[in-house]
Amino acid sequence: MAPPSTTTVAGRDLAHPAREEIRLEQVLHALADPLRLAVVRTLAASPDELSCSVFELPVSKSTSTHHFRVLRESGVIAQVYRGTAKMNALRRADLDAIFPGLLDGVLAAAAVEAERLTTD
């Protein structure tokens, strides 16, 4: 059994699937939403972890929290509290190790899609 992929803080730790618990269908489901895919694209382009508050999603706070939870519970992102901020990072190393090429394929497709929809 591999150790959990994120550091946890007693009482405030958030549940993450270990690498071997990540399932393709759940990853694809997590990515199959425009807002969640936008979050993933932003995280993929950022060298640092990002606070939830950075993402100005056009939805309520609770819906936003839901989207981040779907991403975390599927294994796509890691979330950790730093003080009062909930920080987010893409689990690229885990995803690339399990499903080589998948994340890059989806990110490339998302870039194409964004370009297509802009130029329509």
Place this chain on the structure above:
Amino acid sequence: MAPPSTTTVAGRDLAHPAREEIRLEQVLHALADPLRLAVVRTLAASPDELSCSVFELPVSKSTSTHHFRVLRESGVIAQVYRGTAKMNALRRADLDAIFPGLLDGVLAAAAVEAERLTTD
């Protein structure tokens, strides 16, 4: 406007999105289900189109029809009637043209996933 991707027969034609109507989120949603992904893997491995009856999905007929419809309406597969059989083919050329590498990435991941779950 590109022509529709499938030949239609008056009165029995099934609705398909044209290539430019295919949306990434809908493709990912269609693929984010174990049964639909299994259908796609089988179609990807087949040189010929396959009848729905070839797929012995462990669900009711109506649920099976639903899964094929999701795949068709998202642009992942083409369905056409030949006599009384509904035949299915992967829209690989369309998907590869719009999102290069996406389908291959998902198929490779699905193969990994099948192997992982078998050897667990």
